[in-house]
Amino acid sequence: MNVLKVALLIATGLSSAAYAQSGPPIKLADVAELSGAGATVGTNWKNGIDLAVAEINAKGGVLGRKLEVTHADSQSNPGVARAQVQKALDDNPYVLLGPGYSGSIKVTAPLAKKAGIAEIMGGEAADLTQAGNEYVFRTSFGGQSSMPKVAKYIADDLKAKTVAIVYVNNDFGKGGRDVISKDFAERGVKVVADLSTESGQADFAADVGKIKAANPDAVFIYLNEDESARILKELRRQNVQAPLIGETTLTGQKVIELAGDAANGARGHVGLTTDAPVPAIQAFRDRFKERYNYVPDHNGIKGYLSVYIVKAVTEKMGKVDQANFAKTLHGMTITPEQEPGILMEVTYDDKGDIDRQSFLVEVENGKQVVKKVLPKLGKSASN
Template sequence: MRQRSLIAITAALSAGALTLTACGSRDSDDKGSDSAGTTITIGVDAPLSGENSTTGLGIQYGAQIAVDDANSKKLVDGVTFKIKALDDKAQPANGQQNATALVGDKTVVGTVGPLNSGVAQSMQQVFASANMVEISPSNTNPELTMGKNWQTDKKRPYKTYFRTATTDALQGGFAADYAYKDLKKKKAFVVDDKQTYGAGLAKIFNESFKKLGGQVVATDHVNTGDKDFGSLVTKIKNSGADILYYGGQYDESALITKQLKDTGVKIPLFGGDGMYATTYMETAGDAAEGDLATAVGVPVDTLPAAKSFVETYKSKGYKGDYGAYGAYSYDATMAIINAVKAAVDANDGKVPSDMNKLRSTVVDEVQKSDFEGISGKVSFDEFGDTTNKQLTVYQVEKGAWKAVKTGTYDAG
């Protein structure tokens, strides 16, 4: 079930609880709702069907496990958290509609998501207008936190937007460094899908690879949804490239590598975290062998703090892939829950009765986040970016992603 029904936040006045509302004045001694019986909703926006749904579902269920953990531990006394997951189908227009719906729901205190940077661009203003926090576990385009001129003049566009994933400014350079220094590749053919995430990542890889001394022999573009890459494959085959870098998602890259390898061209395809999903190997088959992808953070299966999360995800039989962003979604959700707890604690143990006030307080408290999550330390810099800069290169070995290098990258 993609969308969960909402439970109204009501309780009997005789029990000392007031309805949580978004407006209306209170008497001076009426500071808010007693937390007993109060339900607070956290929105999730991601592609839950169609393209990119493998990773989108990982985000949804990562958030769900966090909410279940918080409720079982009674992290905020008397408050029950619920998830409202909306499907954006990886389309900006859908994301904007979902953002409007979440803002309009007066039980929603914040949102986790989206998956895609291009979708995030359509949502940021909506959440900012409502002063409601948005934390993406996966967006990597630098413009989202530092503005369009981030390379020369960093300015944060929206104080309500945060992310637990590090940016392409680091990921693209990390990939170029590995390709040139570790793989000893000298000639790259660079392709992107013309989307915000893919084009931005490819551009940074292009620039970084050339700075290292590599040659970008050619660049090209594809459209999302394309299936036949015969023309592109011919160009790559004739270019003399010893590596193909792709900025985009696994849907197209899996087909590109398969069609390329079918012509006898055995150069590896290297991409970003949009490729890091089990679906890549399922679609590409044996052609995926030796291909590479960067992803944010440390492999979740190696993190002691994430052991329970992984066990729960598997035991519940949740669909999707937790490996890419599940842990970062869990931590983003916990940042919101911790912020709600801080707001309640500061209000004499009561949930602020004015939702506008609660949302505003949550934004401020998320900015102050400083805790150990299951993906590592969770805190944000002045731009809303995670302070966790860890990245990992994965390579397909025997049909599975295997971590081959973890570290950080100084973009200089």
């Protein structure tokens, strides 16, 4: 065989390999809360997705194919979310992203399961991954993972014997309230006020009055971001002195911006924060701020991670394989060494729940300050 023939064969082989890894765009469908009470959640989520898509496409896409994402507005309404997800699934996307509200996920997850399409979502209600739907995956901790850590902190670190609970009356809020109430009971912490509030509620004067009357050792707050800012202002106005403890939605960037000085002193367990002492997360924050001119909250990180999860799973399979995507992600560990866009090592279990580092934070002078880094729980998984 002469040199010319060898060269032609090599060129043909390279061309075939390139062709095998190229093709039409990989379609992703996002349904998020772009208006209504959850607009802060959905807008951050969407912007995180778009940033990740732009970064990945700028580097050649996934297996040589560009990502293409469409966005639909759930209007923060489960009925609208269901209709938008059905419309998105009719177009047969590779993966479904969102929604962020737990109530919307409850009505959309069965649709994704029926279509055999993985749904990478932002909801945190404890029961979302407990119903046996193998196509649902989290981007953050569920209440069943985070609430025991919060209860332990209130009981062991704060030495609180009594607590007031304020929660939002939706799937997210009720799920968290149910889990932490059980944890408080197991630790001997008495709930002296158990207050249900409404999504989008503007006036918290009466609720805070009941908290003052109960005189708890600590207050646990589990509301959405906008309402968290409002109740923090009212708690400060009525001079409630008890420690204010919550989860990600109490101490996030949007809450700090809306509440101003009233956010100072609020503490919480957060799975994701742009103030984490992790260089990759800080670099993400800078890129996000440069693109959108504001600092993202945890929802922005979750949206960003959802796309890099798609990339990591697809590259592990070595092909765009919708049918095997969910099966591959179960039990998978993704490290920043394998995929820098994942920011922190994450492991998925067989239910779609995650295990990774998390943080205890306190708001000081208008910024989240990480007080403690909590390690992974160490569940076994495959790489």
